[in-house]
Amino acid sequence: MVFPKSLALFILFIFSLVLVGDAFSGPSVRHGLRQYRQHDMHHGMGHMGKGSCPQVRFTVSAPDEFLRLKNPLKPDSINLFAGESLFHTDAQPTACKICHGSTGNGMGMMAPGLNPPPRNFSCSETMNDISDGQMFWVVKNGLPGTGMVAYKSLSDEQVWQIILYLRTLAN
Numbered sequence: 001m002v003f004p005k006s007l008a009l010f011i012l013f014i015f016s017l018v019l020v021g022d023a024f025s026g027p028s029v030r031h032g033l034r035q036y037r038q039h040d041m042h043h044g045m046g047h048m049g050k051g052s053c054p055q056v057r058f059t060v061s062a063p064d065e066f067l068r069l070k071n072p073l074k075p076d077s078i079n080l081f082a083g084e085s086l087f088h089t090d091a092q093p094t095a096c097k098i099c100h101g102s103t104g105n106g107m108g109m110m111a112p113g114l115n116p117p118p119r120n121f122s123c124s125e126t127m128n129d130i131s132d133g134q135m136f137w138v139v140k141n142g143l144p145g146t147g148m149v150a151y152k153s154l155s156d157e158q159v160w161q162i163i164l165y166l167r168t169l170a171n
């Protein structure tokens with residue numbers, strides 16, 4: 001039996017409709033925006049929302065000489081910008097937001113696998129009890145047995161800049 005030419009053309013026509021439809025379906029089904037609409041997130045952003053607050057905290061206390069430290073830097077735009085850049089992208093081995101979330105809510109991309117969970121910097125009830133010196137010591141030394149690594153590559157100044165920025169996240 002000969003394949004009718006009209007049928008072949010019809011199939012081709014349907015096929016092209018599918019292709020054209022796909023191409024013209026617009027940005028609403030494109031990858032990034034689709035993620036946004038369904039999950040309020042995109043790669044690397046982790047989850048939005050308030051996070052757990054007040055957050056239960058069993059974190060080891062820094063030695064007294066650290067607890068007493070005050071941030072020597074002023075929250076001016078230069079220091080805050082430096083802290084923000086480190087938090088979101090520049091800190092090595094990995095940016096803080098990967099765990100602590102881009103809004104500081106503790107729900108970063110890697111947070112679901114971590115127990116205890118990353119600190120929720122947006123929660124003032126919890127953050128008000130954590131001194132600058134405690135944070136400085138934790139960032140410098142890490143918290144063994146948790147996901148919180150030591151940031152040996154950051155200078156003292158950089159750590160204080162990050163802490164200034166963290167203090168802006170609480171609400």
Ligand code: HEC
Nearest residue numbers: 059091095096099114116117118119135138146147148162
């Ligand atoms: C791989 C995941 C991860 C990354 C990256 C990370 N943290 Fe953490 N962080 C944690 C976890 C988990 C905890 C909670 C530990 C606990 O409850 O004992 C924590 C706790 C903290 C605390 C709370 C200390 C306290 O006394 O409550 C501070 C401050 C902190 N991190 C700062 C930072 C900063 C600044 C960076 C980036 C320079 C960073 N973290 C990067 C996982 C991470």
